[in-house]
Amino acid sequence: MGLAGWIVIAVVVLLVLWTIYAFNRLVKYRNRTDEGWAQIDVQLRRRYDLIPNLVQTVEGYAAHERETFEEVTKARSRAESAQGVAGQADAENAVSSGLRQLLAVAENYPDLKANANFLALQEELTGTESKIAYARQYYNDQVRLLNTAIQSFPSSVLANMFHFSPREFFDIEDAVRAPVQVDFEGQ
Amino acid sequence: MHEQIAANKRKTVLLIVLAIVFTGLIGWLIGYLFFAGGTAGLVIAVVLAAALSLGSYFFGDKVVLTSTGAKKVTPEQEPRLHNVVEGLAIAAGVPKPEVYVVPEMAPNAFATGRDPQHSSIAVTQGLLQIMDRVELEGVIGHEMSHVLDRDILIGTIVATVVGAAILLSEIFTRTWFWGGGGRRNNNSGGDAGVLGLILFAVGIVLLILAPLAGQLIKLSVSRNREYLADAQGVLLTRYPPGLISALQKIADAPHAMRAANNATAHLWLEQPSRVPGKDTSTIERLFSTHPPIQDRIKRLQEM
Numbered sequence: 001m002g003l004a005g006w007i008v009i010a011v012v013v014l015l016v017l018w019t020i021y022a023f024n025r026l027v028k029y030r031n032r033t034d035e036g037w038a039q040i041d042v043q044l045r046r047r048y049d050l051i052p053n054l055v056q057t058v059e060g061y062a063a064h065e066r067e068t069f070e071e072v073t074k075a076r077s078r079a080e081s082a083q084g085v086a087g088q089a090d091a092e093n094a095v096s097s098g099l100r101q102l103l104a105v106a107e108n109y110p111d112l113k114a115n116a117n118f119l120a121l122q123e124e125l126t127g128t129e130s131k132i133a134y135a136r137q138y139y140n141d142q143v144r145l146l147n148t149a150i151q152s153f154p155s156s157v158l159a160n161m162f163h164f165s166p167r168e169f170f171d172i173e174d175a176v177r178a179p180v181q182v183d184f185e186g187q
Numbered sequence: 188m189h190e191q192i193a194a195n196k197r198k199t200v201l202l203i204v205l206a207i208v209f210t211g212l213i214g215w216l217i218g219y220l221f222f223a224g225g226t227a228g229l230v231i232a233v234v235l236a237a238a239l240s241l242g243s244y245f246f247g248d249k250v251v252l253t254s255t256g257a258k259k260v261t262p263e264q265e266p267r268l269h270n271v272v273e274g275l276a277i278a279a280g281v282p283k284p285e286v287y288v289v290p291e292m293a294p295n296a297f298a299t300g301r302d303p304q305h306s307s308i309a310v311t312q313g314l315l316q317i318m319d320r321v322e323l324e325g326v327i328g329h330e331m332s333h334v335l336d337r338d339i340l341i342g343t344i345v346a347t348v349v350g351a352a353i354l355l356s357e358i359f360t361r362t363w364f365w366g367g368g369g370r371r372n373n374n375s376g377g378d379a380g381v382l383g384l385i386l387f388a389v390g391i392v393l394l395i396l397a398p399l400a401g402q403l404i405k406l407s408v409s410r411n412r413e414y415l416a417d418a419q420g421v422l423l424t425r426y427p428p429g430l431i432s433a434l435q436k437i438a439d440a441p442h443a444m445r446a447a448n449n450a451t452a453h454l455w456l457e458q459p460s461r462v463p464g465k466d467t468s469t470i471e472r473l474f475s476t477h478p479p480i481q482d483r484i485k486r487l488q489e490m
Binding site: 123130 | 267271279
């Protein structure tokens, strides 16, 4: 076998190795993206579970603020049945703004703010909000890696061949580090 | 920020290689000086280092948690701390570490465990009391980076590998001092005597200096890892002011740690033995497990 033969073999071997590497990388990013989305789902569900308790607790002190309660409860049930990444994001923004209003209402009732049950719920809510934000951050990072790998040459060829499709970013308002959160803690 | 992390990682790998080469060399030197053959010493040193590394790999975290007096806390006892730890574990894409509190007033924290699946994060009571949520996130982000990068494992291996070399060289220099010299010394004489004696003397000096050199390698690894964890922690929280403000509070805190123990110094967020409010000299920097807190703040501000 001549030099040309060896070169051909070397190129083929390199191509195979690269294909394995690039394919595995795509699979890794796709799995992490799915994991990220599952984590967002877990945290959103935790927030849905908190809402009835929170409403009930605030209701005990401010029964006449019915409009606020209804709004957040409605937003919650809409979010539970939302479809798709963008639809979910819209519905969650409505839940976030409903919750912000609920907590703003609570600000006006010193007795409520001193209630141990309310304080525990508030910590749970703040914690869950920040977990949603971190889960979103992780998910979006993985989506960015996945989409870049799918769209950039030469891995785009492989992505087309094996039907890897780009994912949608999860864009929700960042409720966590907004000034509102500082108010939550009364600092 | 990513480049800085990559550069720090390369440096750390280089230092680990240096530590292993160092241990091998010490072993070889001991073998050469005392047993008329370097290979045996090299093998002994490497085997000893490997045994110690394996031991700390599996049991190191329990030892550290016990020796610092850390107590495991439930989400009901410390809801805020648990929420922050879980949040940053999600951000890092690792399982939630176990959460411990150390009954100590000086604000500080550490992470331990061999990999992200077996990790623990401990903070002091004082830290919980003075930090608000954003600052606590900064601190936990730093610790989570140690978990994510397996820094704890790297630190443990470097510490034990270098520790083995130090132990060996100390044992043998002492034996030589009190035992009136090794076999090689007794056998030499005649023609090769002068050269042999000079070589022997140089070797002994090297052995005496070895613990110091080993210590410096270990400390250098430790300091680099701290900068790395600061940078990466901020990448997790996306909020440098949180960690900056936490470090500033630690620098200003009036308490010194009671459990300031050299063996665990490199694990903490900030060096436990540092005297509050005192600037560090160049010599002190060389012998510190941590970079000066003001340098860390400066680097974070530049990001």
